[in-house]
Amino acid sequence: xxxxxxxxxxxxxxxxxxxxxxxxxxxxxxxxxxxxxxxxxxxxxxxxxxxxxxxxxxxxxxxxxxxxxxxxxxxxxxxxxxxxxxxxxxxxxxxxxxxxxxxxxxxxxxxxxxxxxxxxxxxxxxxxxxxxxxxxxxxxxxxxxxxxxxxxxxxxxxxxxxxxxxxxxxxxxxxxxxxxxxxxxxxxxxxxxxxxxxxxxxxxxxxxxxxxxxxxxxxxxxxxxxxxxxxxxxxxxxxxxxxxxxxxxxxxxxxxxxxxxxxxxxxxxxxxxxxxxxxxxxxxxxxxxxxxxxxxxxxxxxxxxxxxxxxxxxxxxxxxxxxxxxxxxxxxxxxxxxxxxxxxxxxxxxxxxxxxxxxxxxxxxxxxxxxxxxxxxxxxxxxxxxxxxxxxxxxxxxxxxxxxxxxxxxxxxxxxxxxxxxxxxxxxxxxxxxxxxxxxxxxxxxxxxxxxxxxxxxxxxxxxxxxxxxxxxxxxxxxxxxxxxxxxxxxxxxxxxxxxxxxxxxxx
Amino acid sequence: xxxxxxxxxxxxxxxxxxxxxxxxxxxxxxxxxxxxxxxxxxxxxxxxxxxxxxxxxxxxxxxxxxxxxxxxxxxxxxxxxxxxxxxxxxxxxxxxxxxxxxxxxxxxxxxxxxxxxxxxxxxxxxxxxxxxxxxxxxxxxxxxxx
Numbered sequence: 001x002x003x004x005x006x007x008x009x010x011x012x013x014x015x016x017x018x019x020x021x022x023x024x025x026x027x028x029x030x031x032x033x034x035x036x037x038x039x040x041x042x043x044x045x046x047x048x049x050x051x052x053x054x055x056x057x058x059x060x061x062x063x064x065x066x067x068x069x070x071x072x073x074x075x076x077x078x079x080x081x082x083x084x085x086x087x088x089x090x091x092x093x094x095x096x097x098x099x100x101x102x103x104x105x106x107x108x109x110x111x112x113x114x115x116x117x118x119x120x121x122x123x124x125x126x127x128x129x130x131x132x133x134x135x136x137x138x139x140x141x142x143x144x145x146x147x148x149x150x151x152x153x154x155x156x157x158x159x160x161x162x163x164x165x166x167x168x169x170x171x172x173x174x175x176x177x178x179x180x181x182x183x184x185x186x187x188x189x190x191x192x193x194x195x196x197x198x199x200x201x202x203x204x205x206x207x208x209x210x211x212x213x214x215x216x217x218x219x220x221x222x223x224x225x226x227x228x229x230x231x232x233x234x235x236x237x238x239x240x241x242x243x244x245x246x247x248x249x250x251x252x253x254x255x256x257x258x259x260x261x262x263x264x265x266x267x268x269x270x271x272x273x274x275x276x277x278x279x280x281x282x283x284x285x286x287x288x289x290x291x292x293x294x295x296x297x298x299x300x301x302x303x304x305x306x307x308x309x310x311x312x313x314x315x316x317x318x319x320x321x322x323x324x325x326x327x328x329x330x331x332x333x334x335x336x337x338x339x340x341x342x343x344x345x346x347x348x349x350x351x352x353x354x355x356x357x358x359x360x361x362x363x364x365x366x367x368x369x370x371x372x373x374x375x376x377x378x379x380x381x382x383x384x385x386x387x388x389x390x391x392x393x394x395x396x397x398x399x400x401x402x403x404x405x406x407x408x409x410x411x412x413x414x415x416x417x418x419x420x421x422x423x424x425x426x427x428x429x430x431x432x433x434x435x436x437x438x439x440x441x442x443x444x445x446x447x448x449x450x451x452x453x454x455x456x457x458x459x460x461x462x463x464x465x466x467x468x469x470x471x472x473x474x475x476x477x478x479x480x481x482x483x484x485x486x487x488x489x490x491x492x493x494x495x496x497x498x499x500x501x502x503x504x505x506x507x508x
Numbered sequence: 509x510x511x512x513x514x515x516x517x518x519x520x521x522x523x524x525x526x527x528x529x530x531x532x533x534x535x536x537x538x539x540x541x542x543x544x545x546x547x548x549x550x551x552x553x554x555x556x557x558x559x560x561x562x563x564x565x566x567x568x569x570x571x572x573x574x575x576x577x578x579x580x581x582x583x584x585x586x587x588x589x590x591x592x593x594x595x596x597x598x599x600x601x602x603x604x605x606x607x608x609x610x611x612x613x614x615x616x617x618x619x620x621x622x623x624x625x626x627x628x629x630x631x632x633x634x635x636x637x638x639x640x641x642x643x644x645x646x647x648x649x650x651x652x653x654x
Contacts, residue, residue: 259605260576262628264523270630271530332628 009211016207020200027193034186041179048172051101051108055164058094061087062119062157065126073133073141081130088126095119107167115160121153251342255335262335266328273321280306280314334450337463341449344467349389349474351499356383356427359390360418363398370405376414383420384427387498392471397431399464400491404433406458409486426477427497432490438483446481475499513649515541517572518550518585519603524626528572528603531634535641539570547580551588554595561594568649569595573620575604575611583614590619597650601640 065087072080095116102108125148132141148154284306306314357380364371364378371378378401386393401416408414412434419430438446442453447469450462472479476496483489515532519525525543532541544550554571556563571589575582582602589595599621606612607625615623624640627633 256576256605259626259628260521260524263605263626263630263633264521264527266628266630267527267633268523270634271527328628 009207013204013207016200016204020197020204023193023196023200027189027197030189030193031186034182034189038179038182038186041175041182044175045172045179047101048168048175051098052165052168052172054094054098054101055161055168058091058098058119059157059161061090061094062122065091065123069126069129069133070145072130073138073145076133084126084130088123091119091123102164105167105171108164111160111164111167115157115164118153118156118160122148122157125153248342248345251338255338255342258335259332262328262332266325266332269321269324269328273318273325276314276317276321280310280317283310333461337461341463341467341470345470345474347391349392351387352390353387354385354390354393356385356393356420356429359393360397363394363401366398367401367405370402371414371416374405374408374414376405376408376416378416379418381417381419383418383429384422384497386427386495387500388475388495389499392475396468396471396493397429399468400431400493403464404431404435404489406460407454407489408433408435422497425497426494429493429495430490431493432488434488437485437487437489438481439485440483443481443483513539513568513570513644515539515570515572515644516550516554517541517543518547518577518582519543519572519574520545520577521574524574527633528637531637532641532644534634535638535645537641537644539644547577547582547585551580551585554585554589555592561592565594566651568651569598570644570647570649571598571600573600573602573604575602575606575615583611583618586615586618586620599647599649603640 065084068080068084068087071077072084095112099109099112099116102112125144129141129144129148132138132144287307287310360380360383364380367378401418404416405414415434417430417432419432421428436454438453445451446453447465448462449466451466452460452462469479472493472495476499477494479491479493481489481491515537517525517528519528522545525545529541529543542553544553551559554564555561573582573586577585582604586600586602589598589600596619600619601622601624602615602620603624603626605626612623622640622643624636627636
């Protein structure tokens with residue numbers, strides 16, 4: 001997965017989440033708003049019904065007063081009078097209540113304003129009617145009833161009430177519709193919102209599942225890659241080991257097989273030397289034959305009695321053989337060195353705890369007389385103890401100390417210093433001298449087999465440092481040199497403090 | 509050697525063979541030396557055509573053996589000699605360039621009687637062979653089992 005793709009996917013997730021939150025907020029706000037609206041609408045509807053109810057109550061009270069007045073006129077029963085008084089007393093509060101209820105609606109207020117004088121007129125008529133009846137002036141009372149029935153007060157009341165009822169009916173229809181709408185809207189909003197949230201959730205789930213699938217796939221690929229890597233590393237390591245073993249075997253076989261012809265060359269050269277001596281002795285004895293006596297015995301006296309040209313021949317012969325023999329000797333030493341190196345390479349290392357200071361002291365003691373000859377002083381500082389192969393460590397340090405003594409500057413008292421410290425699980429040893437130093441261009445060369453640097457005035461095969469570096473590497477360490485010509489050299493060896501055979505040396 | 513002992517020399521390098529023979533002679537040993545330059549010829553001679561070694565029944569043999577042969581290793585020959593009921597009593601001297609301690613140990617385990625590494629230094633080589641010759645001149649060798 002590229003970083004770009006990952007960023008885009010994260011952005012998508014955030015957007016989706018934000019969208020979900022937004023939808024939820026809108027739904028909540030809308031729901032609250034719509035529920036409030038519905039409540040208001042319902043309150044309006046109830047208000048309408050209340051107004052209608054009030055109108056009907058008012059009309060009912062008026063009718064009751066009317067009918068009880070008529071009953072009192074006919075029977076003059078006191079219960080009709082009481083009833084009438086109760087009805088009349090109920091009218092003004094109902095009217096006031098109606099005014100109160102309708103004051104928010106200008107049309108209705110207008111109707112109420114028309115209604116109020118008519119009702120008051122009618123009430124006044126009732127009072128007069130009752131007064132006539134009490135005074136037993138029935139004729140005038142009846143006339144008043146007729147007048148009231150025929151007059152326009154009643155019709156005004158009816159018309160105004162009708163108008164109000166119609167208006168309220170209209171409002172009722174309107175407000176019911178409104179309330180319905182609000183409720184429908186709220187339901188729809190909730191429904192749509194829920195649907196949206198579900199859709200968003202589904203998209204989220206899909207996205208999560210997809211990224212999980214991609215992650216699983218990536219993990220699987222990573223695992224495969226790791227496995228492959230391990231296999232590759234194992235294969236390469238095995239190849240390297242095989243190659244290394246091959247080289248070791250090769251070196252071993254070659255050095256052995258080289259020895260065989262060398263035995264012949266050396267053997268027959270020696271035979272030839274014997275033969276040459278015999279020949280020249282014979283020549284000497286033959287050239288000095290006294291004229292009268294027997295030839296001289298074949299002995300050294302005869303050889304020394306060679307004539308001058310023959311002597312020269314004999315010397316040339318010996319010189320040639322000498323070169324051949326010294327070359328063979330050198331070659332034999334080289335082959336032995338290779339054999340020793342391969343043998344060393346095959347030796348099993350055994351990690352043991354080593355008191356480094358003691359080990360160095362032992363080495364210093366063995367080279368004490370060489371050091372004294374070279375007027376060299378060896379100072380050993382504090383050295384960290386390590387776990388390593390004892391023999392290898394001995395070889396490493398004795399080679400380096402030997403070299404330091406061997407390549408001191410002539411005429412200058414030598415000063416060889418060994419120091420040690422630890423760093424991150426490694427012990428670092430430094431062997432410094434104030435000797436003749438090594439030209440920087442030779443710093444690599446000196447570690448190569450059979451290569452030497454500087455003035456060739458000391459015996460040596462060019463093996464020591466190559467051997468030391470091979471040992472250090474096998475012990476899991478590194479080595480380096482810093483040196484300046486005519487100033488001195490410092491060899492630095494870094495070795496693991498706790499070396500175990502498994503990390504390097506498994507199949508040696 | 510008072511017995512008519514035959515020295516069997518199995519050595520692929522003719523130069524070595526010559527040097528060995530010359531130095532044995534110089535130590536005064538005059539026994540017959542039968543040289544072989546490869547393992548095949550040597551084993552045919554030692555064990556006969558049928559490979560049972562019956563041919564040398566009753567002969568006294570001393571075997572000089574090189575380990576590095578072109579067609580087989582001297583160790584195989586050594587093992588066959590020491591497993592053969594007619595030849596197993598014959599002394600075997602391994603004379604070779606190999607100085608590997610594992611090889612030396614193996615040869616002695618298989619029944620080799622003397623193991624000598626050929627020195628490159630000729631003086632040492634000649635000396636070793638002459639001393640071997642002196643050794644040959646005093647050693648008692650049994651006849652192959654009858």
